[in-house]
Amino acid sequence: MRKTLIYLFSFIFFFFIITIFTLEKFIFEPPQPVYGYGKASTAIFNELTLNDESGSLMKLSNKEFPPSDLLPVWNQENKFLDSTLYFIQGTGPDLKAQVPLERDKNMINIAVIGDSFVYGEGVENTEIRWERMLQYYLDKETETKHGKKIFNVIPIGRGASSFNNYVEWLTEDRITRINPGAIVFSYVGNDNYPSFTEKNFCRELNTCTKDNEPILYDDCGPRCVLASCLLGESSLFGKIARKFLNPYFPNTTKFILERYCDPDKLNKRYKLYSESNFIANADKVNHPYYKIFIDSMDKGSKIREDIPKFVYFAITGDYDITSMSEYIDFNKYNYKVIPRTEYNLLAKSNRLDNQKYLLNLDDKHPNGIITSKYGRDVANYLYKYFSDNGLINSYLSKSDHEVSENYFRVSNYLPGTLKINNKDDTITFSHDFDYINNFTGEELPYETNGQYFPCARVNYPHSRMVFSRDIEKLKGRTISIEAFIKSNLSGDLYYLLPFGLDNDGNELFYNNFIIEQNKNSKLDFIIPDNFIGFMIIDTSIDCKDFLTKNKINVKTRMNMPSFTIKYKLI
Numbered sequence: 001m002r003k004t005l006i007y008l009f010s011f012i013f014f015f016f017i018i019t020i021f022t023l024e025k026f027i028f029e030p031p032q033p034v035y036g037y038g039k040a041s042t043a044i045f046n047e048l049t050l051n052d053e054s055g056s057l058m059k060l061s062n063k064e065f066p067p068s069d070l071l072p073v074w075n076q077e078n079k080f081l082d083s084t085l086y087f088i089q090g091t092g093p094d095l096k097a098q099v100p101l102e103r104d105k106n107m108i109n110i111a112v113i114g115d116s117f118v119y120g121e122g123v124e125n126t127e128i129r130w131e132r133m134l135q136y137y138l139d140k141e142t143e144t145k146h147g148k149k150i151f152n153v154i155p156i157g158r159g160a161s162s163f164n165n166y167v168e169w170l171t172e173d174r175i176t177r178i179n180p181g182a183i184v185f186s187y188v189g190n191d192n193y194p195s196f197t198e199k200n201f202c203r204e205l206n207t208c209t210k211d212n213e214p215i216l217y218d219d220c221g222p223r224c225v226l227a228s229c230l231l232g233e234s235s236l237f238g239k240i241a242r243k244f245l246n247p248y249f250p251n252t253t254k255f256i257l258e259r260y261c262d263p264d265k266l267n268k269r270y271k272l273y274s275e276s277n278f279i280a281n282a283d284k285v286n287h288p289y290y291k292i293f294i295d296s297m298d299k300g301s302k303i304r305e306d307i308p309k310f311v312y313f314a315i316t317g318d319y320d321i322t323s324m325s326e327y328i329d330f331n332k333y334n335y336k337v338i339p340r341t342e343y344n345l346l347a348k349s350n351r352l353d354n355q356k357y358l359l360n361l362d363d364k365h366p367n368g369i370i371t372s373k374y375g376r377d378v379a380n381y382l383y384k385y386f387s388d389n390g391l392i393n394s395y396l397s398k399s400d401h402e403v404s405e406n407y408f409r410v411s412n413y414l415p416g417t418l419k420i421n422n423k424d425d426t427i428t429f430s431h432d433f434d435y436i437n438n439f440t441g442e443e444l445p446y447e448t449n450g451q452y453f454p455c456a457r458v459n460y461p462h463s464r465m466v467f468s469r470d471i472e473k474l475k476g477r478t479i480s481i482e483a484f485i486k487s488n489l490s491g492d493l494y495y496l497l498p499f500g501l502d503n504d505g506n507e508l509f510y511n512n513f514i515i516e517q518n519k520n521s522k523l524d525f526i527i528p529d530n531f532i533g534f535m536i537i538d539t540s541i542d543c544k545d546f547l548t549k550n551k552i553n554v555k556t557r558m559n560m561p562s563f564t565i566k567y568k569l570i
Helices: 002-027 071-089 130-147 163-169 172-178 199-206 221-231 236-248 251-258 263-268 275-280 289-304 325-332 341-349 368-388 391-396 433-437 469-474 543-552
Strands: 055-057 059-063 108-115 151-157 179-188 307-314 410-414 418-423 427-429 462-468 476-484 494-501 507-509 512-514 522-528 530-540 563-569
Touching: 071 108, 108 130, 108 163, 108 391, 130 151, 130 391, 151 391, 163 179, 163 289, 236 341, 236 418, 275 469, 289 325, 307 325, 307 530, 325 427, 368 391, 410 418, 427 462, 462 469, 462 563, 476 494, 476 530, 512 543, 530 563
Parallel strands: 055 522, 108 151, 108 179, 179 307
Antiparallel strands: 059 512, 410 462, 418 427, 427 563, 462 530, 476 522, 476 563, 494 507, 494 512, 494 530
């Protein structure tokens, strides 16, 4: 009898393992990777030699580069962009600049606090983040009226966060470190709903996160509760799933979590409200979550009362914010709500849910057209506030606030694996094909689809090099360009595409040029209006073809040939 039971137990156990293995490998889709900080390899790039003897002039091209119109391409693109952002600027809330800009230490610091709108999810060029737009318009205002920059905008953000999180981030240590002259809260419509990573929720739900460290689940918000269903400490099944199933059978765990951890059931179990019900409820001000929001609002108003606190409603749509309960309550607790003047002018004459105003087909965050309005609204209000209160004159009266300005400098670039070298008025970018092709998946955030370059914006893999917006002051100057691309392919395959960003946040493409492979290609480029950067485009494979090949061979990687390009300001 005992022997029979042993055989039966062994059979059931092995049947269970084989079943899970089969489901894991052949049935369920692979889970999306959890992105965290990557550590770049210290390997030296092979910088290709620019050989003057074999040079040729770049020829003007009539080729056009419209963005991809395929949703799957943009879906993969956004995974690449998200992993790149995590690597470049961290997970937040303290955001690192890819290329730190030298600013006067005595400038008036403006802390902008928010969620994915401030973090920049889905953004390819960080100059269109609304906090960067705010910096741009503040600089324009003060340089026009006072001949110098006066403000320094500091972003503090993390995706899927709530106003409760924002207040928790205002620690004494962080305030002391950044020394803000003002704090601006970027308020989005669902910021009054918990993210479930706040201290009064996360301990029970096992969803606590640490500042500037990777989060276990990057799609937090209400679905953090889903994670607690299997990965929490509250049940025996949760412990088994966390310690046994998830490490070895992540696809199966993901399927079970999505299939059986129903959010409505969990909300009832924990006496929670679903986000949709909470936001749509006319009586939400009496909900416990709104009361937590009010408590955070009250607490935030009392943190360093000497620092003025502002709120900007970064809400897409033609809303009368003055009728919103949040607007009334923010004023009640002495937050200064910034009018949406510029934004409302745009919203009254346009449907802002139109694709024209969104980042891309897959990411519904606002693009530069809308973020420029956010930036203008806040810049206009803050400048008037600081001017009326004498703080601008106070800054100008100081004698130790001079910083030598360099208008020819880089703001950001993609991919983050490029090597950049600045020397005097020369900026050099290099890419080593072998460096990318030999990645093991540990040096940098690794994409399961093997995409290491941006693609969808021009429908081909490309490198994007963005200058500071100060480059507009160099209009009419010449940039001497030398490029060398090492490739065994023939034909016109590689292009240099200058692009710009106008005063309304529209991305502009100028005439592009052919770069001949295996030759030192040269171009004298005269800086036009609104210019901001260059792309090197590889047309040997388009985004759709890459996805098709990747389905056949999962080890296929979106790489570009080795290149070096040098920009020298004349």
